[in-house]
Amino acid sequence: MYYDLNLKFNNNLEELLNESRRLGFSGVAIIQSSKKFKKDYIHDLKEFKVAKQMDIYSGVEIAARSVNDLKKKISSLRKKVDVLIVQGGRVKINRAACEDPRVDIISQPNKKRRDCGLNHILSKEAAKNQVAVEININSILQSRYSYRSKLFSQYRDILKLHEKFKFPIIITSAGTSIYDLRKPRDIIRLTQCFGMKKHDSVNSMTNSPTNILKRSKIRPEMIVNGVRDICTTDN
Amino acid sequence: MKLKILPSSLRHKKRYIAFEGISESYLNREDVISILWENSLNLFGECKTSNFNLWVMKIWNKKTVKNSNNFFITGIIQCKREEVDNVRAVIASVAWYKGKRVVFHTLGISGTIKSASEKFIK
Numbered sequence: 249m250y251y252d253l254n255l256k257f258n259n260n261l262e263e264l265l266n267e268s269r270r271l272g273f274s275g276v277a278i279i280q281s282s283k284k285f286k287k288d289y290i291h292d293l294k295e296f297k298v299a300k301q302m303d304i305y306s307g308v309e310i311a312a313r314s315v316n317d318l319k320k321k322i323s324s325l326r327k328k329v330d331v332l333i334v335q336g337g338r339v340k341i342n343r344a345a346c347e348d349p350r351v352d353i354i355s356q357p358n359k360k361r362r363d364c365g366l367n368h369i370l371s372k373e374a375a376k377n378q379v380a381v382e383i384n385i386n387s388i389l390q391s392r393y394s395y396r397s398k399l400f401s402q403y404r405d406i407l408k409l410h411e412k413f414k415f416p417i418i419i420t421s422a423g424t425s426i427y428d429l430r431k432p433r434d435i436i437r438l439t440q441c442f443g444m445k446k447h448d449s450v451n452s453m454t455n456s457p458t459n460i461l462k463r464s465k466i467r468p469e470m471i472v473n474g475v476r477d478i479c480t481t482d483n
Numbered sequence: 484m485k486l487k488i489l490p491s492s493l494r495h496k497k498r499y500i501a502f503e504g505i506s507e508s509y510l511n512r513e514d515v516i517s518i519l520w521e522n523s524l525n526l527f528g529e530c531k532t533s534n535f536n537l538w539v540m541k542i543w544n545k546k547t548v549k550n551s552n553n554f555f556i557t558g559i560i561q562c563k564r565e566e567v568d569n570v571r572a573v574i575a576s577v578a579w580y581k582g583k584r585v586v587f588h589t590l591g592i593s594g595t596i597k598s599a600s601e602k603f604i605k
Contacts, residue, residue: 271588388576389576389578390578392525393525396525396526425584426505426553426586427505427578427584427585427586428578428586429586430575430586430588431575431588431589433571433589434571434572434574434575434588434589435575437568437569437571437572437575438572438575438576440568440572441526441527441569441572
């Protein structure tokens, strides 16, 4: 059961869903940008889910300018979607995302940086709050020469921290067209190029997404962290 | 004079990878060779690529789907048995060729050309 939790919303959505199903993904999440978020679109996804007989989830990617902006956007969008992704890059945003249990995935913490964007403190927080760190296949495919080798070295640093602190890692395609999608087993081989172990790669496309989706399902029943309302009686 | 063929114990063990490709432009065998070599050299460098024994055996151009600008091909690549994983990574890393989008997917791996084409191509 392979999942791709970051497919970008575009006009050729049907083609994208057909292709991802053909390649062997049993579930995908369609991610909208927080700037152009449309709630009606989530109803369309439910129709697709029935038509394609495939697990299709809704999601949003938050690109925040500041920590306050991030918190505001998380509060307003969390209940509307299944998967919430925060676009990383700046240290303060990375830290705020790792410290917030409402965040599912931190995307590209290394964006426009020379280091990997995570340290031991952020890694501990990410592990504590179960915030998954994304490894983006599209950024590998779109880069070449020195840019690609720097990206590999940043991913190696993330994997080193993952081995020590055990925060979840997730591999996504971040695809916008059929040309960005790859078969899960091809992705596993590609991730081995920067030293990711096979069982880690498989876990990050099977177990980690499943855990995120499970948590998202039970989130409305959660009263506070660790307490869940399992039986509500109507009086 | 042709060299005498090596005994089977001294020959490299081969594997045949069946693949499919989708592209925005028409691709022939030379294009596929140049795509694979270029991406292999980019991803692994000259030193490691020399160990792959890459060889494009055959390419089949398939009919394009109606109302679609995409071209479909299938083919078989020969490589060393020990390097199959790395060649798969090369196949997955293909994204662009001459400014047009290209994508290759592995269909399967086999020990002979016959079984590769029977199982995965036909």
